[in-house]
Amino acid sequence: MSYSKFVSLTSIILAASLFTACGSPSISSIGSDAGSAQSLEDNQSSSNVSIEDISSEAPSLSLDESSDTSNSQSSASASTTEEYEVVKDPYGGGNEPVPDGDLQLVFIGDSQFDRWRNSGTSISELVGEDMNALHYNLGIGGTCAAIERTQSGINTSSDDNDYEEANFTAICHMLKGDLSPSSYENVLDEEFTSVLYSIDPQKVDYYIIEYGYNDYYMGLDMYNEDDPYDEHTYYGALNLGIKMLKEISPSAHFIICTPCYCRFYNGSGQDMGDAYNVTKGIGSLAFYADYALRLADDIGARKLDAISGTTFNLNSYTYSEYLEDNVHLSYKGRQVYAKALRRIILDDMGIYNSEGEGDINTMLSIADF
Numbered sequence: 279m280s281y282s283k284f285v286s287l288t289s290i291i292l293a294a295s296l297f298t299a300c301g302s303p304s305i306s307s308i309g310s311d312a313g314s315a316q317s318l319e320d321n322q323s324s325s326n327v328s329i330e331d332i333s334s335e336a337p338s339l340s341l342d343e344s345s346d347t348s349n350s351q352s353s354a355s356a357s358t359t360e361e362y363e364v365v366k367d368p369y370g371g372g373n374e375p376v377p378d379g380d381l382q383l384v385f386i387g388d389s390q391f392d393r394w395r396n397s398g399t400s401i402s403e404l405v406g407e408d409m410n411a412l413h414y415n416l417g418i419g420g421t422c423a424a425i426e427r428t429q430s431g432i433n434t435s436s437d438d439n440d441y442e443e444a445n446f447t448a449i450c451h452m453l454k455g456d457l458s459p460s461s462y463e464n465v466l467d468e469e470f471t472s473v474l475y476s477i478d479p480q481k482v483d484y485y486i487i488e489y490g491y492n493d494y495y496m497g498l499d500m501y502n503e504d505d506p507y508d509e510h511t512y513y514g515a516l517n518l519g520i521k522m523l524k525e526i527s528p529s530a531h532f533i534i535c536t537p538c539y540c541r542f543y544n545g546s547g548q549d550m551g552d553a554y555n556v557t558k559g560i561g562s563l564a565f566y567a568d569y570a571l572r573l574a575d576d577i578g579a580r581k582l583d584a585i586s587g588t589t590f591n592l593n594s595y596t597y598s599e600y601l602e603d604n605v606h607l608s609y610k611g612r613q614v615y616a617k618a619l620r621r622i623i624l625d626d627m628g629i630y631n632s633e634g635e636g637d638i639n640t641m642l643s644i645a646d647f
Contacts, residue, residue, distance in 0.1 A: 373627040374483045375529045381411035382481050383623075386449055387488035390538065390607060391417030399609050404616035405486075409623065414473050418465065421445050423489035424498045424515040431509055432457055446489055447509045450519040453479060454526055479526035484623060487516065488582075490537030490566045491605065497558045500569050513569040520577065532579040533622055536567035538615075539585045539592045540605045552594055553585055580622050582615075590614045590642035599644050613647045 374381050385391045385402040394400040395415055398407070406413025423446040425431060432439040432451055441448040444462045451457035452474055459466045459474060490512065493500075499511040507521065508514035520532055540563070542550045550556055553563040567585040574581035587593040592600045592611070600611035607615055624630040625638050632638060 373629055375531045376481050376483050378481060381409060382483045383411050383413045383486060384416060384477060384482050385486045386416045386446060388417065388421050388492055389419030390488055391415060392419040393606055399612060401612050401616055404612060405619050408620055414477050416449055416473065418444050420492060422492045422496060422498060424493050424512050425509055427510050446519045447515050450522040454522055482527045482530045484531050484533060485523055486533045486619065488535035490570060491563065494563045494566045497560055500561060500566060512566055513573055516573050531626055533582060534570050534574040534579050535582040536570045536585045537563055538607060539597060540601060541597055543604065580626055582618055582622060588641060589618050591644065596644060610644055610647050614642050614644050618642055
């Protein structure tokens with residue numbers, strides 16, 4: 279075909295297209311966004327202090343606002359339509375327990391997780407954003423892992439429920455669909471419910487669980503030798519809850535976190551002791567932490583030891599830097615804690631870079647943050 283005929287034919291086609299052309303609708307895509315327990319006998323003081331001597335003003339892990347989500351919101355250019363983009367994890371997919379390209383983390387615990395939510399500085403946010411992961415915060419301040427002996431829990435066959443609070447096992451029943459969060463409308467707000475129902479248990483990679491301070495403060499039992507799944511005990515409640523989570527998230531891995539080292543003061547401001555020597559008669563907070571570590575070993579879970587000063591240097595000399603009120607972690611404390619969790623997750627996936635980040639067993643120091 280000659281050049282002039284080609285131009286002529288092209289002109290005809292272009293002219294025709296001017297009469298028949300129409301705009302294609304734009305389509306926006308929506309993504310789907312450490313150390314062993316020290317022997318307590320070595321740490322337990324020979325003269326225990328009763329917690330009854332401590333002011334009632336001593337902080338419990340109290341309720342804060344409900345949870346945060348991890349979707350990054352951005353406004354679309356030349357459009358008022360909001361788009362939600364989920365950043366895929368940077369590990370290429372295949373490293374996570376559920377190899378779908380999304381690293382999904384669910385945090386369940388008391389107010390060490392609940393505090394500072396939606397501020398960008400909560401533990402779940404610090405870990406999730408640093409790892410480009412979907413992160414769901416189901417922390418509820420003031421709650422325990424275990425339930426009191428006067429409660430019987432839930433009977434799924436008869437739909438009877440006498441859980442007095444949304445403790446760990448109650449939350450696990452909610453994730454299973456056995457229990458509605460509407461049973462706790464005075465405690466759980468719409469945000470918690472929204473986060474709960476946005477979790478697809480089949481896609482969860484890690485459950486990160488932290489309880490213990492309130493179990494200790496309420497004087498709940500630690501362990502039942504006759505029933506390792508007794509939810510009236512700290513060990514049993516964690517064990518039972520994880521068992522339920524394994525049923526709905528068969529590929530998920532678990533990280534069990536001990537309560538943090540802390541100090542206690544009476545109403546006059548006198549230092550009464552620390553996590554190792556203040557007791558209610560059942561045992562110090564360090565004993566509860568030891569049972570958390572034992573459970574992790576018993577079921578093959580990963581663990582974060584936040585009480586012994588071996589994972590990071592939170593101890594009797596540095597607690598004022600780590601804690602904002604002698605119990606709850608400060609911003610710097612949360613940064614160190616989040617770094618420790620990040621190391622555990624990367625190591626569990628087999629991709630921790632020890633050459634670039636140092637030996638994973640090296641104690642973290644708050645002086646570096």
